[in-house]
Amino acid sequence: MSRVVIIGGGVVGAMVAYELSRLGQAVTLCERDTPGAGSTGAALGVLMGIVSQKMTGRGWRLREQSIRRYQTLLPELTTLTGREIPHNPQGIVMLRFTDDPRDDRWHRLQRVREKQGWPLEVWDREELRSHCPQLESDRLLGAVYSPQDGQINPRALTAALWAGAQHYGADCRLSTAVESFGFDEERCREVIVAGATLACDWLILAAGLGSTPLTAQLQQPVEIQPVLGQAFRVKLPQPLNGGNFDPVISGEDVHIVPLGGGEYWIGATVEFPDSQGDVIADPALKEQVWQQAIALCPALAQGEIVESWSGLRPRPQGQPAPLIGPLPGYTNVLLATGHYRNGVLLAPATAQAISEPICGIIA
Ligand SMILES: Cc1cc2nc3c(=O)[nH]c(=O)nc-3n(C[C@H](O)[C@H](O)[C@H](O)COP(=O)(O)OP(=O)(O)OC[C@H]3O[C@@H](n4cnc5c(N)ncnc54)[C@H](O)[C@@H]3O)c2cc1C
Numbered sequence: 016m017s018r019v020v021i022i023g024g025g026v027v028g029a030m031v032a033y034e035l036s037r038l039g040q041a042v043t044l045c046e047r048d049t050p051g052a053g054s055t056g057a058a059l060g061v062l063m064g065i066v067s068q069k070m071t072g073r074g075w076r077l078r079e080q081s082i083r084r085y086q087t088l089l090p091e092l093t094t095l096t097g098r099e100i101p102h103n104p105q106g107i108v109m110l111r112f113t114d115d116p117r118d119d120r121w122h123r124l125q126r127v128r129e130k131q132g133w134p135l136e137v138w139d140r141e142e143l144r145s146h147c148p149q150l151e152s153d154r155l156l157g158a159v160y161s162p163q164d165g166q167i168n169p170r171a172l173t174a175a176l177w178a179g180a181q182h183y184g185a186d187c188r189l190s191t192a193v194e195s196f197g198f199d200e201e202r203c204r205e206v207i208v209a210g211a212t213l214a215c216d217w218l219i220l221a222a223g224l225g226s227t228p229l230t231a232q233l234q235q236p237v238e239i240q241p242v243l244g245q246a247f248r249v250k251l252p253q254p255l256n257g258g259n260f261d262p263v264i265s266g267e268d269v270h271i272v273p274l275g276g277g278e279y280w281i282g283a284t285v286e287f288p289d290s291q292g293d294v295i296a297d298p299a300l301k302e303q304v305w306q307q308a309i310a311l312c313p314a315l316a317q318g319e320i321v322e323s324w325s326g327l328r329p330r331p332q333g334q335p336a337p338l339i340g341p342l343p344g345y346t347n348v349l350l351a352t353g354h355y356r357n358g359v360l361l362a363p364a365t366a367q368a369i370s371e372p373i374c375g376i377i378a
Contacts, residue, residue, distance in 0.1 A: 016041050017216040017373055020206045022193045022229060024048075025055035026169055027351050028221030029176035030362035031369050033092075036183035038374050043213055044177075044185055045206070047192035051173040053223045054358060057326020058169040059246060059272050059280050060102075061263055062360045065133045066109045066161035068124060077337075077364040079131070082163060084363035089167070096178040100171045103263055103273060106162040108147060110266030110311065113156045121159045136160040147264065149255040152311050166263045166272055169359045193222075195232055201346045203233065217373050218348045223329040226338075226352040235344045238332035239353050243294045245301040245325040246282025249318040253277050269307045271315070279318070281308050284325075285356075296325045330355040337361055339368045349373075 017040050021028045024046030032044040046052070062085065064078035089100055111118055125135045136142075139157040143150060146160070177187050188208070196218075197205035203218045220226045223239070230237040254261060254277045264271040272280040284304055288294040301323065309316045331338050331353035338353040349372070351365050 018214055019043070019217045019219060019373060020045065020213050020215040021219040021221055022206070023053070023220070023222035023225065023352070024050045024173070024177065024187070024189075025053045025221065025223055026051065026058075026173045026176070026359050026362045027223075027354060027365055028219070029173045029180065030366040031219055031221055031351055032180040032185050032187065033176040033183070034366040034370050035373060036180045036185040038370060040373060042180060042185040044180060044187040045191040045193050045208055045213075046187075046189055047225070049189055050177050051170045053225070054326050054328055055169050055173055057244060057246065057324055058359050059270055059282055060167045060169040060172070060359045061107070061265065061270050061272065062165050062167060063107060063109075063265065063357075064360055065128060065163050066107055066124075066135065066159055068120060070124065070127045077361050077368075079133075080364035080367055081361050084367065085165075085167070088363060092172075092175045092179050095182055096175050098171070098175045098178060100168060100175050101274070102167040103165050103261075105165070105260065105262040106160060107164040107166075107263045107265055108143075109159045109161065110143075110150070110264065111156040111158055112154050112266070114154065115156070118156060125159070133163055136162075146260055147256060149312050149314050150264065151313050155311070160262075164263075167359065172359070193229065198233060198345075201344065203345060203348050216347060219351050219369060220342065220348065221351040223352060223354075223358075224327055226329070226350070230342060233342065233345070233348065235342050237338065237342070237350065237353075239329045240292070240332050241288055241294055241327035242330045242355065243286040243288075243296055243325055243327055244283035245286075245296050245304070245323065246280055247301070247305070247320045247323040248274070249279045249281055249315060250321045251277040251279070251314070251318040255279075255312065255314055264312070266311060267307065269304055269311070271308055271312060278321075279315070281305065281315075294327070328355050329353050329358075337365065339365050
């Protein structure tokens, strides 16, 4: 059994803590705030795996592994913790537009997924209207329906993962900021938090945007940039489509996420920092997302925005997201960070990739 210290209790750190403790490792999870206080708490939880355009390589492998693991993970966590984790098992309807010059990519994706064992349906405009009559834009050519993708409440998932990790014996610490490290040439030996020193065989950096200062402390800086996203919750007098078929609807980066009871999350903007690295939420961009959503689904205009928020996505600089694997210069420090727009989706495969070296080599 290895002593594993994980820094960051968002969805990624919590998933790694759950899987490693389930596999018998001695896990300590350190979160400077509360579970999901970072990017995770702002996320919509859309799991766009099968309908993504990634067809081969690491991008596809991570998505497929994650979607597969989610199928077993949710019932497993609910049984273990007694917690219901709100999720939408009705799939994702990805919209197709008349003015998209690359629309043929959806037919190609359908053929590839068929061979990979993940069937997609490509709908024309009439099929889309019959399934989702609430969508009325003239720009709609049809949709791709992915029944195996879905959506999950990121905060509820993260809280359940904390509870599950604790069930398997993990020491999960709130309000515990990691301040510095004790390390020698190739190994991190200890992690220093307020009032305590934690010995470690393995150190996992799952601190999202907080990973940059931590890697600087370890003298191997990894740049991760904040990309802001605004989203909001809308309450309608009644559910769209009479509450019948109510999947996640996604088009041109706008997601309409059913929550039940006529409520929907809508988002999100993608706002990059200025040259100083600062990013401030732009109300005009939020309004643009709202108007895009109404243009696709006019019934939304009857709704009231009852809650709005923003969050910062962790986007690696100069490297593709996410960063999973050894921190250069160390044999026992692993990065599980920089998941940018897909941390909820990719958390299960990340935990699997992190588990392999740790559970294969007993330190
Ligand atoms: C508006 C919005 C919508 C999104 N929608 C989706 C979506 O639909 N699907 C999807 O897959 N992804 C989505 N994302 C992206 C997703 O939120 C992130 O990729 C994901 O949450 C990253 O998880 P994480 O655990 O790596 O980071 P975080 O959730 O940021 O967690 C890192 C944690 O580390 C802690 N920490 C930092 N430094 C320290 C330290 N020194 N000591 C102790 N703790 C520390 C922080 O407090 C934080 O809780 C969205 C993001 C936004 C903003």
